[in-house]
Amino acid sequence: MILKILVTGAAGFIGYHLSLSLLKSGHHVIGLDNLNTYYDVNLKFARLAELGIRENFITDDNNFMQSSSYEDFKFIKCNLEDSLIINEVFNKNKFDIVCNLAAQAGVRYSLEYPEKYISSNIVGFFNILEGCKTTKVPHLIYASSSSVYGNSTATPFKTSDFTDSPVSLYAATKKSNELMAHTYSHLYDFKTTGLRFFTVYGPWGRPDMAYFKFTQAILKNESIPVYNNGNLERDFTYIDDVVGGIHKIVDKGFISNSENNNNAIYNIGNGKPVKLMSLIHILEKELGKKATYDMLPMQDGDVYKTWTDIEELKKNYNYRPTIDIKYGIHQFVKWYSDFYK
Template sequence: MRILVTGVAGFIGYHLSLSLLRSGHTVIGLDNLNSYYDVNLKIARLTELGISIKEIDDNHTFIQSNSFKNFEFIKCSLEDKLNIDKVFQKYNYDIVCNLAAQAGVRYSLEHPDKYINSNILGFFNILEGCKSTKVPHLIYASSSSVYGNSTTTPFKTSDFTDSPVSLYAATKKSNELMAHTYSHLYDFKTTGLRFFTVYGPWGRPDMAYFKFTEAILKNESIPVFNNGQLERDFTYIDDIIGGINKIVEKGFISNSENSNNAIYNIGNGKPVKLMDFIAILEKELKKKATFNMLPMQDGDVYKTWTDIEELKENYNYRPAIDIEFGIHQFVKWYTSFYKS
């Protein structure tokens, strides 16, 4: 299959593209390489995919990979409608995996415009591209943040999700509504995936586990919000990619009244207390952390815990990586990549 992956230089986009390429699919990767976090990490991911930084330009040129004959890269922003349209017109895609977005709950408090541009306008351009070129199936990234501070756990896709506590969450909920409308009106399939705290090698530096690792190794204190009384459904990257691959290979399966639309939780299904997570990280790093205990931060949530029964039933999704092994793999990569 020919698959368009947006956000290809991002954490999940990189891992998904590598997996798809190794499985023999043709991948067209798109990313704007913005500076939300260290661009050098994004470039390093692209290098792993065979894209030379010397060849990347701002002229929206399709660059052939030096490592994979079935991979091309183009530098482009989702909100750049003119060039997004060109990306859709160049090839016929069997699937579009839209993983590009302005990420980060806390960042949205200070830079709301970036979320509207990328996550709303940009997603609209993706939907329009799918509509105009008759893409059969759009898979897109939603987020566990749409559940807000729900006290009903584990979170089910049928739960009420109309009370987001951050603009980031609001944009992801908007994506789900937009996809529902387009799939209904224009007769193409859309699958939204609510990701739950994805972690692992090549991860995002803005994520807590990444920041904690850096701080502990530098003998700096780590900020711990709500005095550590938080829980997260940490999901290892290989489990996430395995789930997406199953959807790609098996095809669209609806779990809603709209036969063209589906939304699934994709996570581990086992929440971990933040302080327990830090303890595992300390053990792996062989260093004790010092803490800066802080109150709850605006836009944050107390607990995430996903119900993954629908994904299990329809796609035989079976997350297998426990938190100890996952952290071990992350630390192994981190210390090698950063020579720590």
Template sequence: MKILITGAAGFIGFNLCKSLMNLKSYELIGIDNINDYYDSELKYDRLIELGIAPKKASSFNTLSSSSLNNKFKFVRVSLEDKTSLVKIFKDFQFDIVCNLGAQAGVRYSITNPDTYVNSNIIGFLNILECCKDFKVKHLIYASSSSIYGLNKEIPFSTSSTTDKPISLYAASKKSNELMAHTYSYLFKLKTTGLRFFTVYGPWGRPDMAMFLFVDAIIKGKPIKVFNNGDMERDFTYIDDIVEGIKLVIDKKTKNSLYKIYNIGRGKSIKLNHFIEVIEKRLGKKANKQLLELQPGDVLKTWADTSSFRKDYGFEAKTGVESGVTSFIEWYKKYYKQE
């Protein structure tokens, strides 16, 4: 089975590649544009972890084979580059596409809207077109809990209203779901959208709360706590997210051509409690800088994962205490803080 994973140098894409690359039943191609939204060195180090070397950016512009597994290959390309995407699809004839590549970040979308239109909408359209033209059997793509926006029905259900997003990032993800529905309806393309809830863990993004808090506390810097910490998030550990995606890849269901699922821990946790767990694991108190709720932020997220559990047997297994410990261990090792 040939699988394309977009965003392969990103947090979730990297972890999925790492989990799949040694399985005999898969041939993997990873793509990523390695943009500068956050430290590109982290992205290159993820690729090196997957056996893609050397580290120089220019070396990633053409197809590179992994030194760890000849069934994993990587090419640096943007989703907006339709000509290159068409060539990749034509050369490899993928069975499944996992579209995890996108411009992330709620707050960044407020000041850099063009980036989100280019990557998340035009880029996703190119993926849909290639999947249609090259008869891909199944497109699995990343959506987001942020699309629930001003919805006040808790926990968030896939049957809940999602027509009031409060950031362009959320709007772009909602657009992806609508676009996928159109292609499923018109061209019988099987699509499955996964609404991720606050993913964290080793190799995580530096702009996410987990990373920002640990980094600042270790360095003795203040942490920014929005809405005085009176927010709740359904923090979901990366290994649970990866296992959920793998279930969708592996398991054949009788579902309709178009499906949407929540994929989260299924438990909402106070931000202040999350910080307390980090403090306990680090053995060091945080210097909190209490701030107002930021534009684009919602007060609470909580995933109703019942439909995903029913169809795929999904069950998130990693609690916050265990997940925070794993992240801190990785952070200290990667940044030589031990």
């Protein structure tokens, strides 16, 4: 069945890959992004170019622009917190599904610019919920984060675990999104599926992520910051596995895993934590260069270990991540070398 889908954050890492995947499956996609300068906006323009949107066509007029490459893709530039534009987007379209991936990302950045997280992640998400409510969108899929688990020592993380002790404002906004979605799904009878992403990486990734920054530094013969003296672990999840999981939810439809029959929250990760130093050694091997380490203490807002239990997503959606860290980093370095010449 061909669906009409809104993807917010369409110029972002996951949003770009998801939009491309949905378009290749024949769905109609409207992409929305504010193209902020949190990281190099040229990378966002390059992703949009892959979707057929040329940079010189993007204006601040908030007009829809037809893609030259994909007839079923349209793009609009705006902020989630711009309620007038968001209302217009919803009222002009009858969406079958909304995939809200737009957010102000970054744990450390939230220590410096907390107001951006309140605007985008709280006010912006509220506008998305209101749009779904008003226009009776059947299903909202939205991005949460593994950050909601804080520094929990009970591993692997289960969606039933206690998540009321976030250690960053970013994590707090994501937990707030889950509570807001639960409330709206209960009061207004539409389906909401929250996805707690676990360290997504791969080609076209975000430059603020550790693997990306390490690659840049190693190639420039600069030292890389290694926090907590390298004693960190992350459940790295390759982008194709993540997008494949979201696509399964789009195709199969909503399945509840909570007492609220309109609400679901799933972990989406690889299920195999990787030590930070192991990641660095894999990068060194792929790049053919030894890194210089700058050993540092633990950073405020950071967590020691992430490790996800994905059994619910396996059971309900046959989610099966297949890409291991060595192959995933190989693919990233291959893309990085080509993109940055």
